[in-house]
Amino acid sequence: MAVGMFIHRLAPPRPPPPSFSRIIPTAISPNRGTVKIQFYVPKDYNLQRNLRTKKYPVVVNFHGGGFTIGTATDDARWAHTVVDEVGAVVASVDYRLAPEYPFPTAVEDGVDALIYISKHSEELNLDPDRIAVSGFSAGGNMAFTVPLRLQEELDPSLDTGSPDTELAPSKSVHQSITDFHAMQAVKVAAIVAWYPSADYTRTREQRRKTMVRVDQALPAFFTELFDDSYLQPPSMNRSNPYLSPALAPQGMLSALPDEILMYTCEWDMLRAEGQRLKARLEELGKRVVYKMVPEVAHGWDKGPNPISPTPKAKDFYLHACRELRRIFNSSRASTAGEADEV
Numbered sequence: 001m002a003v004g005m006f007i008h009r010l011a012p013p014r015p016p017p018p019s020f021s022r023i024i025p026t027a028i029s030p031n032r033g034t035v036k037i038q039f040y041v042p043k044d045y046n047l048q049r050n051l052r053t054k055k056y057p058v059v060v061n062f063h064g065g066g067f068t069i070g071t072a073t074d075d076a077r078w079a080h081t082v083v084d085e086v087g088a089v090v091a092s093v094d095y096r097l098a099p100e101y102p103f104p105t106a107v108e109d110g111v112d113a114l115i116y117i118s119k120h121s122e123e124l125n126l127d128p129d130r131i132a133v134s135g136f137s138a139g140g141n142m143a144f145t146v147p148l149r150l151q152e153e154l155d156p157s158l159d160t161g162s163p164d165t166e167l168a169p170s171k172s173v174h175q176s177i178t179d180f181h182a183m184q185a186v187k188v189a190a191i192v193a194w195y196p197s198a199d200y201t202r203t204r205e206q207r208r209k210t211m212v213r214v215d216q217a218l219p220a221f222f223t224e225l226f227d228d229s230y231l232q233p234p235s236m237n238r239s240n241p242y243l244s245p246a247l248a249p250q251g252m253l254s255a256l257p258d259e260i261l262m263y264t265c266e267w268d269m270l271r272a273e274g275q276r277l278k279a280r281l282e283e284l285g286k287r288v289v290y291k292m293v294p295e296v297a298h299g300w301d302k303g304p305n306p307i308s309p310t311p312k313a314k315d316f317y318l319h320a321c322r323e324l325r326r327i328f329n330s331s332r333a334s335t336a337g338e339a340d341e342v
Contacts, residue, residue: 001069007304008077015076018092019045024116028153029108031101036094037113038072039124040079042087049125057088057130057328058121059192060114062146064137064299066226067106068098074302075136077309078317082134085321086328089126091117095142098229106138106230107242110146111153118186130328132190134320137270137299138226140196144245144256144277147188151255154185190259190327192320195298198246199273200231200238207269216267216297246277254284259327261289261320268298289323291316 009015018038026033041056048054059082063074072092079090095109114131121128135143204223208214231238241248260281264274271292281288293300293316301313 001065002071004304005071005074005302007306008302008310010306011309015080016040017076018073022116024112026096026109026112027115028111028149029101029105031096031105033096035096035109035112036072037116038092038094040076040083040090040092042083042089045089045125052125055121055125055127057086057132057324057331058117058124058126059086059088059090059132059134059324060110060117061090061092062095062106062110062133062135062139062142063092064135064139064302065097066222067103067138067230068226070097070138075139077301077313078134078136081314081317082321082324085318086324088130088132088324088328089124098226099232102232103230103236104149104240104242107142107145107149110142111150114146114150114186114188115153129187129189130331131186131188132192132324132327133188134192134194135196136194136302138197140193141198141243141245143191143193143196144198145242147191147256148245148248148252149242150186150188151252188257189331190257190261190324192261192324193274194263194301195265195268195270196245196262196274196277197270198277199244200227201244201247202273204269207273210272211267211269213267213297217269218298246273246280250284253280256281256286258286259289259323260286261323262291263316263320264290264292265296265298265300266292266294267296270298291319 019041020039022037023034024037026035061075063070063072072094075092079092082088082090093110093113095106118128133143133146208217211217238244239247241252262274262278264271278288278290293312301310303310
């Protein structure tokens with residue numbers, strides 16, 4: 001995958017490297033450690049950070065790789081497009097990977113990243129009222145499950161409907177960030193999910209049966225490697241909402257942001273479960289902007305072509321950016337209105 005991503009980034013125009021990074025300590029997971037966040041920023045970011053005349057919206061991104069491989073720089077083209085087209089900062093999270101860190105560590109690391117960015121928004125010159133999350137494949141799953149898990153962190157009494165009681169955060173964790181909760185609840189304005197996994201109660205065989213082009217499926221070697229690494233122990237409850245957001249209780253889904261962008265691939269084993277999640281969200285009154293990219297397989301936008309970027313990828317990235325601009329502009333207008341009323 002590293003070789004493929006290196007070739008992918010060679011295609012002109014080459015995406016820039018991250019502008020800076022932060023390494024943060026983890027607090028949510030009982031497996032304590034650190035997580036790196038890679039920041040991509042607009043050209044005038046440093047100037048505006050000194051002048052303090054405007055704050056930037058931020059998109060917190062989660063890379064793909066079956067929770068087992070991949071890095072925060074894999075989505076550099078997406079990050080570059082968001083920076084240029086939306087004028088936002090992108091914070092891409094190097095969450096910890098399985099098998100060393102199986103479920104739910106990745107999701108918990110994502111929550112830590114969100115809390116850090118919101119808590120340090122003033123220092124980073126970010127607008128805490130204009131935070132979106134995005135992700136690809138496994139990261140698309142995290143674009144839903146991280147906000148779901150965040151609900152429990154902000155409200156320890158939340159009933160997740162999951163029998164996995166050992167996943168509940170410890171009292172000491174809640175106490176350690178109580179002062180932060182008193183200051184500010186983390187707000188997520190939008191979700192951007194690219195070909196997400198949404199229902200792990202479906203076996204890989206069942207998922208393949210939903211495909212239009214079975215020959216376009218990810219090799220079984222990889223999917224088995226991913227699942228055997230992340231889904232531990234094997235007897236775990238796969239309907240857990242922090243793993244299978246399509247099966248989350250209605251109350252939890254209702255608390256997700258009202259603005260959701262979802263992009264699936266026509267030749268993908270995950271398309272059907274993504275569409276089921278879309279239908280549930282629409283029934284709850286969410287504004288779901290949905291696009292199925294025709295005649296492409298899972299991860300189509302990451303094709304290793306050193307001559308040119310993957311066809312169609314730029315167009316769909318731009319579509320998502322137009323929607324993000326609309327959402328962020330609406331959030332800014334809403335916040336300004338509230339300030340005027342005060």
